Amino acid sequence: MSDCCSAPGLLPFEQAVANMLSQVSPITETLTLPIEQALHYVLAQDIASPLNVPPHDNSAMDGYAFALESFNESKTLVLIGRSMAGAPFQGTCQPGECIRIMTGAKMPDCCDSVEMQENVKADGENITFLQEKTFGSHVRNAGEDIKIDQQVLYSGHKLAAVDIGVLASLGVAEVVVYRKLKVALIATGDELKLPGQALRVGDIYESNSFVLAAMLKTLHVDIIDFGIISDDFEAIKAAFVSADEQADAVISSGGVSVGDADYTKTVLDELGEIGFWKIAMKPGKPFAFGKLANSVFFGLPGNPVSALVTFHQLALVALTKMQNAKPLTRTHLTVKCSSDLRKSPGRLDFQRGVLSINEAGENVVTSTGAQGSGILSSLARANCFIVLPSEQGGVKAGEMVNVQLFDHYL
Template identity: 65%
Template sequence: MSDCCSQPGLLPFEQALAQMLEDITPVAETITVAVTQAAQCVLANDIVSPINVPPHHNSAMDGYAYAQSSLEQSTTLVMVGKSFAGAPYQGEVKAGECIRIMTGAKLPSDCDTVQMQENCTADNNKISFNKKSQQGQHVRYAGEDVSLGHKIYEKGHRLTSVDIGMLTSVGVGKVEVYRPIKVALIATGDELKSPEQPLLEGDIYESNSSFLAPMLKKLNCDVINFGIIADDLSKIRQAFISADEQADVVISSGGVSVGEADYTKDVLDELGEIGFWKIAIKPGKPFAFGKLANSIFFGLPGNPVSALATFYQLSVHGIHKLQNAAPIKRQRFKVKTTTLLKKSRGRTDFQRGVVTVNAQGEMEVASTGSQGSGILSSIARANCFIILEQDRGRVEIGELVDVELFDDCLK
């Protein structure tokens, strides 16, 4: 590989992502769950509709149903019955006749048109039609929404709340899905403290697991939190051994840099294999990917912005692959920047920004300010990543940049 980076040994972002995905083998085990419990699960089979939706022709309005041809002779028809949702009219509707019909009620086979009640005048059972109608107006046809045998969702689709409603509407009560994967979280560092613990000189609060855990749960992962592990080689080794025995994925934060007390890489070398370590990205250069005996491993940097950015841009894609989920397709689009963006060539930069619409109706983006890897507020204030290419340098106000709006995982 030719080195196109400013620092030797750094793997380009796109190459790292492709290599990681190639090295991940999806889970094969499936389970059957009630559809009401299947939100965020990944389908193990295509789902086809067992019925038509709607199941029969029905009215889209409260009004009167009739055959359009009846109005060719007279604008007044005789009402012979009523049709309600769940209580359809059972009789015949002859020429010159109509029925009262409610929204959602079944349309008799003799009728092909509905006129809304506001355009009609009733005199006992004599209904006068004050406005012309067209055949088929205000009629919802059987299968108009979903037809019998239509493929609703494909294998690998991750079910959303709306999807659950859709499946319920066609009578699907259970679905076969891939089993949830288990993810172990490990935070390393003598300086880390849990919330509400007093901070001594040099200490900081451990925040990475607090945002990683809910993001993982949005991906339907079962999270095993090992908490904070001290910078001790034997303790880190034991944590990794235990995590590998329990989980499909082990995610550590911290310890993948080059400091004297950064033992994570040493433990990974001992217990598994490193696919790559150090990527040409900012923030998050020391991101590591590898394999343990029973699990895959993501080594996130300790700084919170670096940890979040690499998890979102790399690990989430890997988790989707492991879950058998369809690949993520995040939308990127070009907009003008209203702020100067500092950048050095050599690494793909994921800066944090806010996309807005200006008075002219055009989208534009502004930086959230200081882009330091420890400034988590730079993401808290953002709604997108500003993605600056590896070979690009400083960006002036008014230049076009690629932006990627945050998806549900980051909201």
């Protein structure tokens, strides 16, 4: 059977990604933020540790600190002081002596080991150790977590919650980050209505911008929502001109298929250099990409599943580069398919599936059912894409397939 990916005008998925990435540039503007405001921003600097973490040897247990050589003479040591977190022992511990110590407290310079309090017998100041000990037991060494001058975080890293804690543990109060991207969302169509509005015959609820806005919030960008624009040339043109003036990227859904009877393509042809592509992928063959005067444009298909998949697999990759963040990584697994899958060779197919573990302990994936580009519930029920290569035909139950796990954007 011939591979229709070789047909003129049908762009391979990988080439579409490469074309986009070659035409977008990372932002360079930075700002300095206190770490409590820096969550999800992209670092614009490498972070090296100014100190050891922990900064000194400390106890991992509530118990008694001592020098191991003290046991050469006796298993009973004399208690001479305390070391508390924030109030370390200041004296000198001689052989045959020990220090009461709490978890996290600095180890006295004269001690090298700790025994937990449950393994001793205390008789006044006489502490008898009931078990054999080894050198350095229950001691956290200075720099055990992070050493001074060690590179901890790198430019391009998107700061997560745990990173904020790490920065605080290093005493870093501020970081240099890249500013947020500004992304404009535009929906066009007289048939579109917002949730809560009454539907007339022929109307549908507009859902794409809500899905896209939710995913863009996860991406951590500033969203400029233009709402629904009526099918009027001047209104659509005014919206795109305003969006281009305000945003780094403009995203619209619908109006990018060949034969679409609306003004979107006419406006875009007038305002910029936009390519209306037919990509060898399913769902989502129609896709528009290019540049307006000041921004990058992504034109998604109007069908809900197609819009979401093209945004996730294409636009999101380019927006991540524009953020100056590290490239997206997706988790793929090869697993057994437990259901038949329909497919014709010719396009890379992102079918929706549910990955689970069967009674034999094997990873298996099953289809969510009907795979139409308008069936958004097929994505809501899924936890992965079943990624079928362009040259592949149908799949029989029991065959191995490649799945791409849903990430936090979905």
